[in-house]
Amino acid sequence: MKEIVVISGKGGTGKTSITASFAQLAAKESVIADCDVDAADMHLLLKPDFASEEAFYSGQLAHIDMEKCTRCFKCKKACRFNAIHVDDGVFSVDEIDCEGCGYCEKICPVQAITMYDALSGKTYISSTRLKNTLVHAELEIAAENSGKLVTRVKTLARKKAKEEEKEYLLIDGTPGIGCPVTASVTGAHYVVIVTEPSMSGLHDLKRAIELIGHFSIPAGLIINKSDLNEEITGEIKTYAEEQGIELLSMIPYNENFVKALVQAKTIVEYDPVLKETVVDTWNAVKKNIDGI
Numbered sequence: 001m002k003e004i005v006v007i008s009g010k011g012g013t014g015k016t017s018i019t020a021s022f023a024q025l026a027a028k029e030s031v032i033a034d035c036d037v038d039a040a041d042m043h044l045l046l047k048p049d050f051a052s053e054e055a056f057y058s059g060q061l062a063h064i065d066m067e068k069c070t071r072c073f074k075c076k077k078a079c080r081f082n083a084i085h086v087d088d089g090v091f092s093v094d095e096i097d098c099e100g101c102g103y104c105e106k107i108c109p110v111q112a113i114t115m116y117d118a119l120s121g122k123t124y125i126s127s128t129r130l131k132n133t134l135v136h137a138e139l140e141i142a143a144e145n146s147g148k149l150v151t152r153v154k155t156l157a158r159k160k161a162k163e164e165e166k167e168y169l170l171i172d173g174t175p176g177i178g179c180p181v182t183a184s185v186t187g188a189h190y191v192v193i194v195t196e197p198s199m200s201g202l203h204d205l206k207r208a209i210e211l212i213g214h215f216s217i218p219a220g221l222i223i224n225k226s227d228l229n230e231e232i233t234g235e236i237k238t239y240a241e242e243q244g245i246e247l248l249s250m251i252p253y254n255e256n257f258v259k260a261l262v263q264a265k266t267i268v269e270y271d272p273v274l275k276e277t278v279v280d281t282w283n284a285v286k287k288n289i290d291g292i
């Protein structure tokens with residue numbers, strides 16, 4: 001089983017539209033993982049059934065038992081994150097501000113404070129309208145540690161892909177180059193980078209290529225909206241060539257990307273001309289990865 005991760009450096013490049021189209025073209029031979037857990041939207045296109053769910057806990061939060069609390073104020077004075085509030089003599093912990101350091105628990109003279117595992121999100125294993133398996137997740141509002149949630153999604157997706165004896169695990173990676181995208185690409189056999197010809201697109205592309213360079217993962221490039229700025233498209237092509245990144249395809253600006261999204265369709269369903277380009281691109285990805 002080979003892992004293919006689609007990343008973008010920056011958001012808004014059409015990454016998820018392209019990944020969902022790959023998912024459709026490879027429906028019989030792949031399991032899909034939506035690792036864009038901060039802004040998961042693959043489910044909007046693939047319409048999963050949310051058949052099974054699992055709570056995901058990460059980090060800790062403090063809880064104050066007011067039956068035991070003597071209102072000495074030690075914890076409130078000691079908390080450097082100002083996470084302990086007092087209202088009408090009742091002490092409570094703000095779940096957003098609490099960093100889970102555990103200091104208040106240690107200094108409370110009457111053991112009124114306990115730490116508990118914080119619910120950070122949920123993972124789901126679903127069957128999609130394309131009849132393939134999608135492993136996806138939802139991060140709780142203001143929850144952190146999305147890198148760990150990405151790793152959990154990938155672990156579940158790898159297990160499913162092996163159980164179902166699929167050839168590919170197709171991963172919709174996270175935008176940016178932080179911890180979640182590092183978690184997305186770790187262990188991948190091939191990375192597809194989707195970019196666009198803008199200054200921020202070029203800047204973030206360079207950072208994404210630098211990141212995957214650390215892991216020595218072979219990669220291919222899709223330049224979406226390639227006709228919007230031919231000068232920067234030229235710079236992107238030159239940079240990719242210098243870095244040994246294969247140019248998989250250039251897709252001129254096409255408003256059907258947005259129209260397809262509005263109708264909750266993949267671009268290969270919506271536009272027959274775009275379909276040809278995406279089919280050629282997917283075949284190029286498969287050829288590259290089958291040779292690894």
Ligand code: SF4
Binds near residue numbers: 071
């Ligand atoms: S340190 Fe303990 S006893 Fe003192 S206010 Fe905080 S919870 Fe209450």
Ligand code: SF4
Binds near residue numbers: 061083097099103
């Ligand atoms: S665990 Fe740390 S951050 Fe949270 S309330 Fe206690 S001292 Fe403050």
